Amino acid sequence: MAYRSRIKYTTKQKKYMWDRWLKGDSLKDIGRYFDRPSSSIYGQLSPTGGIRPPDRKRSRLALTLAEREEISRSIVGGLSIRTIASRLDRSPSTISREIKRNEGYKRYRATSADQAAWNRSCRPKLCKLARSRTLRLNVAKKLKEHWSPQQIAGWLRREYPQEEQHQVSHEIIYRSLFVQARGVLKKELLQHLRTKRTIRRSKHATLKKSGLGKIKDAVSISERPASVEDRAVPGHWEGDLIAGSKNSYMATLVERQTRYVMLVKVKNKDTESVVTALIKQSKKLPRELYKSLTWDRGKELADHKRFSLATNIDVYFCDPRSPWQRGSNENTNRLLRQYFPKGTDLSVHSQAQLNRVARQLNERPRKTLDFRTPAYRFNQCVASTS
Numbered sequence: 052m053a054y055r056s057r058i059k060y061t062t063k064q065k066k067y068m069w070d071r072w073l074k075g076d077s078l079k080d081i082g083r084y085f086d087r088p089s090s091s092i093y094g095q096l097s098p099t100g101g102i103r104p105p106d107r108k109r110s111r112l113a114l115t116l117a118e119r120e121e122i123s124r125s126i127v128g129g130l131s132i133r134t135i136a137s138r139l140d141r142s143p144s145t146i147s148r149e150i151k152r153n154e155g156y157k158r159y160r161a162t163s164a165d166q167a168a169w170n171r172s173c174r175p176k177l178c179k180l181a182r183s184r185t186l187r188l189n190v191a192k193k194l195k196e197h198w199s200p201q202q203i204a205g206w207l208r209r210e211y212p213q214e215e216q217h218q219v220s221h222e223i224i225y226r227s228l229f230v231q232a233r234g235v236l237k238k239e240l241l242q243h244l245r246t247k248r249t250i251r252r253s254k255h256a257t258l259k260k261s262g263l264g265k266i267k268d269a270v271s272i273s274e275r276p277a278s279v280e281d282r283a284v285p286g287h288w289e290g291d292l293i294a295g296s297k298n299s300y301m302a303t304l305v306e307r308q309t310r311y312v313m314l315v316k317v318k319n320k321d322t323e324s325v326v327t328a329l330i331k332q333s334k335k336l337p338r339e340l341y342k343s344l345t346w347d348r349g350k351e352l353a354d355h356k357r358f359s360l361a362t363n364i365d366v367y368f369c370d371p372r373s374p375w376q377r378g379s380n381e382n383t384n385r386l387l388r389q390y391f392p393k394g395t396d397l398s399v400h401s402q403a404q405l406n407r408v409a410r411q412l413n414e415r416p417r418k419t420l421d422f423r424t425p426a427y428r429f430n431q432c433v434a435s436t437s
Contacts, residue, residue, distance in 0.1 A: 100229020101250030289380035295397030
C-alpha cells in the first residue's frame with residue numbers, strides 16, 4: 052500500500068472542514084473529500100471539542116504592521132520617541148512600550164514585533180464557571196446526577212431568580228466540558244451526558260431510521276382525537292420497545308402532557324410477552340390517567356386488540372418511518388441511554404431497578420415544563436382525579 056504523507060491543512064481547508072461539520076456532515080464524509088481517514092478530521096476538530104473557535108480579529112486600537120514598519124525606519128533614522136509618536140499620531144508611551152517589549156532600540160524588527168503582538172493577544176477570558184467555585188460545584192453535582200446542561204441552567208434560574216452570579220447558560224456548560232483548554236469542568240463529567248460524545252455534534256446532524264412491519268387492523272395516528280394531539284388533557288401515552296444485548300428488552304411509556312416516564316421489564320419481544328407486560332402495568336394507574344397509547348409499527352404490538360379489550364385503552368399507530376410522531380418517547384429513549392448504553396444486557400435489571408431509573412428521570416426538571424419536574428406535574432393530575 053502506497054504511503055501517504057501527513058497533510059498540513061491550510062486555513063482555507065480548515066474553514067471548509069468546519070463549514071461541513073456545522074452543516075451536519077460526518078467525520079467520514081469530510082475525510083473522504085480530503086482523501087483522508089475520519090481520524091485525520093477528528094484531530095482537527097477535537098482540540099476545541101467540535102465547537103468552532105471564533106475568528107480572531109485585531110483590536111482597532113492596536114498598532115498595525117505599517118505603523119511598526121514606520122517605527123523601525125524611524126529608529127534607524129535616529130528619531131526620538133516623541134517624534135515617532137507625533138508622526139503616527141500615537142502617545143509617546145505607546146511607542147516606548149512597543150520598543151521595550153520587542154528587543155529595544157538595537158534589535159527592534161517590525162515583522163517579529165507584529166507577530167509577537169498577535170501571539171500575546173491570544174488570552175482567553177475566564178468564563179463564569181472559572182470565576183465562581185460555588186457555581187462550578189453546583190453544576191458538577193447536577194451533571195453527576197445525569198442532568199443535562201439545559202436542565203441545570205433552567206433549574207439555576209428558577210432556584211436563584213434574583214442572583215445572577217449563581218446562574219449560568221447551558222452553552223457555557225457545554226463549552227466548559229468540550230473545550231478542555233478552559234480547565235473548568237473535568238473531562239470525566241462528559242460520561243454523564245446523554246450521548247457521552249467527546250466532541251459536540253452539529254444540531255443539523257441526523258440519524259436515519261428504518262420503518263418496521265405492518266400491523267393488522269391498526270388504527271392510524273391520523274384518527275387520534277385533537278385533544279390528544281395538542282396535549283390538552285392528561286392520560287395519553289407514547290410507547291416503544293428498547294432492545295438490549297442477549298435478547299433482552301424493556302418497554303418505555305411516556306405521558307404526553309406531563310412527560311412522566313414508566314419503564315416495564317419485558318421477558319421477550321414477542322407480542323404475547325409485550326402485551327401481557329403492558330396490561331399488568333396499566334392496572335397500576337387510575338383509568339382517567341391512561342386513556343390511549345401511541346406506538347410505532349413494531350410487531351411487538353401486533354396483538355393490540357387483546358390489550359385494548361383487557362384495559363379499555365385505545366391504541367394508535369404512527370405512520371411508517373415517522374419517529375417524530377412519538378417525539379416525547381423518542382427523547383426519553385435517548386435520555387435512557389445514559390443509564391442503559393447500547394449493548395447493555397437489560398435482563399440483569401429488575402423491575403425495581405427500572406422503577407428507580409424512571410423515578411430519577413421524573414425528578415429531573417424539563418424545559419418544556421417550565422423547568423418543573425414530570426413527577427410534580429403528574430402528581431397534580433393524580434390529585435385532581437382523586
